[in-house]
Amino acid sequence: MKLSKVILTGTVGLMSLSLAACGGGSGDGSSAGGGSQTVFKLAFNQTEDHPQYAAGVALGEKLEEATDGRYSVKVYPNEQLGGQADVIQNLxxxxxxxxxxxxxxxxxxxxxxxxxxxxxxxxxxxxxGAVLSNTDALDDLYHSIEAAKSITVLTGVNAGTRNVYNSKHPIQTPADLQGLKIRVQQSDSQVAMIEAMGAIASPMNNGDVYSALQTGVLDGAENNEVTWDALKQSEVAKYYSYTRHLMLPDYLLMSTKALDKMSDEDQAALLEIIPEIQKLANDGFADFTEKSIEHATSIGAQFNDDVDVAAFKSLVQPLVESSVNENDVRKGLYQLVQDANAAHPAK
Structure with missing residues (x-):
């Protein structure tokens, strides 16, 4: 069932929650009403300090309350359930x-x-935030991998602004990146981006970055302040330069099979909670970023905001245009972003 359709019945469904029979599930515990409780496993590849961990915990508490104990969530941080490739398959x-x-x-x-x-x-x-909250416009995209992968996208959240950091020197212009081996995510678009900006792209799992920086296999990487500091990369790559080249979202995914096992009323209850979880994650990330900057500064990291952002933006613009113009779906999503940018310009 499409989640957008569930929203239409959400108000009626939520009014009848207290009267609904206990839903089916794995029977991992006892619900408030005395029946079996299904506890969803939420996999997370970062620490308990991360705001998305706290948002996941809140999701469990709110879902348990909204479904009269029929459902809850247990968060497994630090890749306890495996790396992302394994978890995707299990999802x-x-x-x-x-x-x-x-x-x-x-x-x-x-x-x-x-x-x-x-x-x-x-x-x-x-x-x-305006784009990621536009559930009507993103409905087709968020349901687009259900048929092939049985995965539903519930929401997207802010995951910070990504910048370049390295162990050599501050980055001010594209020339400063020449010859530096910079870790990127294992994505063709990310490789093309960092190479267009002037560096040598080195796709790598984030868990391997610290040792690669420490041994000189890498000169640097690109990420937000939170991940850079939380994974202690700030100890071995102290020059953090505000290239502001990416503002990537993170997504909360759900197994479509698990979702389909929920009653219409419980699905509606889940959907009602999601905007709150999105806000918790976004607000928490902003606060966590400030704390990360303070800690990195205390151990000697150097922040550089004297960056020719326009020069970097010019270098990657052909990549953006080529990708966006590939089909009508992308053109529509791009226009959605442009409308949001016009309504919420940079401060």
Missing amino acids: SNGTVELMWVGAPVLEGFNSDFVVFNLPYMFDSTEAQ
Whole structure:
């Protein structure tokens, strides 16, 4: 069942929750009403300090309350359920019900997701938030991998602004990136982006970046301040330069098989909660970013905001135009972003 259709029945469904019979499920625990409780597993590849962990915990608490104890969520941080490739497969077959995932991963299932992953796409976090909250406009995209992968996208959240950091020197112009080996995510668009900006792209799992920086296999990487500091990369790559080249979302995914097992009323209850979870994740990320900057500064990291952003943006513009113009779906998503950028310009 499409989630957009569930929204239409949500108000009626939520009024009848207290009268509904206990839903089916794995019987992982006891509900408030004394029946069996289904506890969804939410996989997460970062630490308990991350705001998406807290948002996942809140999702479980709110879902348990809204469904009279029939459903809850347990968050498994630090890749306890495996790497993202393994978790995606388990999500697809229904043995894991939920996960937070980085946006580039979804390009492998539907390449149209690339539009929101292109460099210098969003002018502000407010513009990105407006797009990711537009559930009507994104309905088709968010349901587009259900048939092939049995995965539904529930929402997208802000995952910070990504910048370049390295162990050599501050980055001010594209010339400063020449010859530097920079880690990027394992995505064709990310490789093309960093190479257009002037560096040597080195796709790599994030868990391997610290040792690669420490041993000189890498000169640097690109990421937001939170991940850079939380994974201790700030210890071995102290020059953080505000190229502001990406504002990637993260997505909350759900196994379509698990979703379809929920009653219409419980699906409606889940959907009612999602905007709150989106806001919790977004607000928490902004706060966590400030704390990350403070900690990195205390251990000697150097921040550089004297960057020729216009020069970098010019270099990657052909990549953006080529990708956006590939089909009408991408053109429509791009226009959605442009409208949001006009309404929420950079401050």
